[in-house]
Amino acid sequence: MADRSLESEQSWKALDGEQMSALLRGSLNDYGAPPAASAEASERFRLQLEQSDQDPMDAFVEAVAGLTDAVERLAEIAAKDPLAAAASIDPSAADYAEIESLPKPIRMTVRTWLGRLLVRSRLYDEALPVIAEVDATESIDPASSLFYRGACYHALLMKQEALTDLRTLLENEDDCPIRFSRLAKLMVADIKPLKEDSLDEISRLMTDVTRRLDLGRSDEKVEGQEQKIIDKLTKLIDKLEEQQQQQQQQQQGGGSSGGDPKNGQESPMQDSQIAGGSGDGNVKKKNLGDDDGWGNLPPAERKEALQKISRDLPTHYRDAIEAYFRKRATDG
Structure with a gap:
């Protein structure tokens, strides 16, 4: 039944x-x-x-x-x-x-x-x-x-x-x-798995623009879609750069935290416990300088980071990022 x-x-x-x-x-x-x-x-x-x-x-x-x-x-x-x-x-x-x-x-x-x-x-x-x-x-x-x-x-x-x-x-x-x-x-x-501002969404938007152009459309709607792609790529790349920068900072910080006592540095503790110490707890302020853009990655490191990020992506994602930078260079 x-x-x-x-x-x-x-x-x-x-x-x-x-x-x-x-x-x-x-x-x-x-x-x-x-x-x-x-x-x-x-x-x-x-x-x-x-x-x-x-x-x-x-x-x-x-x-x-x-x-x-x-x-x-x-x-x-x-x-x-x-x-x-x-x-x-x-x-x-x-x-x-x-x-x-x-x-x-x-x-x-x-x-x-x-x-x-x-x-x-x-x-x-x-x-x-x-x-x-x-x-x-x-x-x-x-x-x-x-x-x-x-x-x-x-x-x-x-x-x-x-x-x-x-x-x-x-x-x-x-x-x-x-x-x-x-x-x-x-x-x-x-x-169902589509997420806003993801490479997947950007790729689909590009496909949609291609469809519109195939139909002979070049109106404000198409221009709006193209600008949306650029904006989303900008947001995504800025996020990836920030993550890369944070990883570098963590690696640099981790490299100076331990060491060999023979070289004047203490070894890390073997067990979790409350550490002793004779310091007064004051931290010497680091002078970062007055130059603008101190937190941005240098061009060479930026290029290397993006290559690592996009290395395993499908071809159309890599093409999208490359097209984005070509447009940035042209607009610049």
Whole structure:
């Protein structure tokens, strides 16, 4: 007997063809389509799912477009230019109010359908406003709503949002397409250990900038991402230099603490105990000089430290650091 306790934890469930068809018919009736037309559209939709391999969301949008002008226009625009389609349902666009007035199942499914198209084209920035507010439980394909939005969040390094959607998707893995569940697990494992200001994050930001440039983007968003990379590299390298300096200071301090009594230095104690001594406890103040930057590593030591730090890193991390210093030299 199946464990019913797990079913109560599932926040979504997949619909079969009959349920999708009924949802389509009810939504068209709520929209105000003639009952006969709604019945005909839903039956045609059901037969398409049974007799062909047509994607349910494609068939759903096609059926709705035949009876709603707003979805018909959106589908026509999306076929030519997905970016223009995304812009057409922006709150400032003329068609926004008409799309938002559609029954919720239609609205959630149409947004998921368009969001999927944008994500498949790597247009994550444009996909997010389209799909961000989708209620997956109101879509005819909840798995697609969760998967493509999770993939969008993952690509944009929105860690918590990605984990939320992908884990929700995996709550009902039995009803989830295998390709979705496998990729969702990989994405969860990939983004879960991501830490802010790490080399991993910097590398991903660089990949994101490359994607944007591949798409022909060179706007303020790209410049902002590039500056973020430089800032994070600066912060990381400063931290690594500080750690290297502290290690050197500890080594120098440790080298002068013990010694050979024959050379006028005392040996370290063999056992832990309260040490004796005849000193008065006063420490002679060391004159560090008045030169600025006394705490910075000399150029030769700085170069050596960075070589040691990056020696075992993957190639793309070393390239990132080298690119950073080339930019610093150019800016300087």
